[in-house]
Amino acid sequence: MISIKGLTKTYPSGRGKMTVLDEINLEVQKGEFISIMGKSGSGKTTLLNLIGLLDNFDSGSYKLSGVEMKSVDQRGLARTRNRDIGFVYQNFNLLANFSALDNVMLPQLFGGVPAQRARKKAQEFLELVGLGDKLKNRPTQLSGGEQQRVAIARALINEPELLLLDEPTGTLDSKTGAEILELVKTLWVKNKMTILVITHDREIAGEAQKTLHIKDGKIMEGSAGL
């Protein structure tokens, strides 16, 4: 599913460059549930952003489903983000002026699905995450846990093969966090998509099949499996 070789990412820092990811190698099989752990600043979020095609890298190779992403144009990247990748952020990134339903519909609309069908599907997905009664609510009218459920519904509506979660429970209390985790697990069991989740939470990491530890831009040796 994911094949990363020698992936390097630097940021300009003062006069020089700061290496955030240093020749990362990573293989992820289809259907795997992997957690990524590391201190803040270790480069784990950058790695997830690169995998999610939100950012670009300096050198190395990143193949998604066998296609080298470095050679895909902007349009192709947009299509891949739309169809193949779902992304869930720590701070939800919902559009404040849109209702839950409209937020969830967005990926469908950008994928060219007619509005009526998109709306119906968005409703199904919101029901799936337990928000069937809050379709018209704006993000500000929802609790943190509910907002994250909306974000998960949005990430999944185009039925991507890859779901990326960047500290999905980071801003939630432990009970709500546990519920979100439970939801993700249920969806994983049901849909068999590949999941990469960044977390500080050992409990979440424990649910994953594999845990990667990142330190100073490198994946630590022997971190696979717990």
Add this chain to the structure above:
Amino acid sequence: MSILQILKSSFKSIFARKLRSILTMLGVIIGIMAVIVLVGIGQGTTSSVMENMQSLGGNIVTINFRSNNPTYDELKTMLQNVQTASITPVSSSQGTAVYKTNSESMSLTGTTATYLDSQSLTLMAGRFISDVDNENRSNVVVLGGTIAKSLFDDSYKALGKLLRINNVYYTVIGLLSSENSDVMNNSGNAVILPIATLQKSSVDKSISRAYVMGMKDTDGSVLANRINTVLLKTLTSNDYSTFGQEQVLETMSSVSNSLSLMLGGIAAISLIVGGIGVMNIMLVSVTERTREIGVKKAVGATTGAILKQFLIEALVLCGLGGVIGVGLAAILGSVVNSMGITFTGNAGISLLAFGISLLIGIIFGLLPAIKASKLKPIDALKYE
């Protein structure tokens, strides 16, 4: 996304940010309204002045005598070889009119029947002095509505009554409408007698002024030239001056044009200020929109889709503002009209103002959007 959906989402987004939308539209509304109303007033004033002037007759030449004033008959002889529709003499003198206990001092105008047409006057009641009145030196008088009212309390009562002017009794035979009385034409206070009647007791039969109306197809300036040619055979240029409507028209039109230009300039400034307002709001809202763009890109929107959305949104916003602006201008125009200032709507100017506003909206709505849509999704998402 289909255009229809983008339109729907534009309206949604416009209504979601009401204050921002109103502020943006306000610039467009005020700009368009100012242009249409000011240019409309400028053009309306110009055309109403022109109409007024032209209603006085485009080919009437006024001769004012300063010295060696001829009599009416002498003037007719001088002008016998000039083709004219009418020659209207005017002889003036002062008088005091008395009716019962009311008394008014006034200037008297002695003239002929053609005075009514050459001065574009209208009768409110009765008849104007006729050629027969002049032949018979009848003691008849035509009064302006205002003066008739002050003498007879009710102007209509004056008709047929005897009015004593300088101790001679005159029958009031007609009343002039003072409706289009203005600076140029003070018909409300006119007291008009047959010229022969006015001059019958005086030795001096000379006239002070004459209105010469040309034939229908004679140009005013041509007529003035011919008149000057024949008058200079017996008079010098110091004795008289001619004044054609053409000259007045020319002067008035140049005044009106500079008025229009000035109003247009003020309007253009409003439009520019409005445009700057639109620009400011569009630039200010970029932070918010950049994150929105980030979210949309992250879920798979292409740059093209995002730009299309922003373009349509700017078009809808400025178009809506433009329509409101044109509507308000029409309302304001009719208010201005009812206040007595002529307002002429101008479709060309309205369209131009509308187009400029639209252009401003698109440019300044789209520029930040283009910049933001070129960001990497992660940078747009993180934008603060």
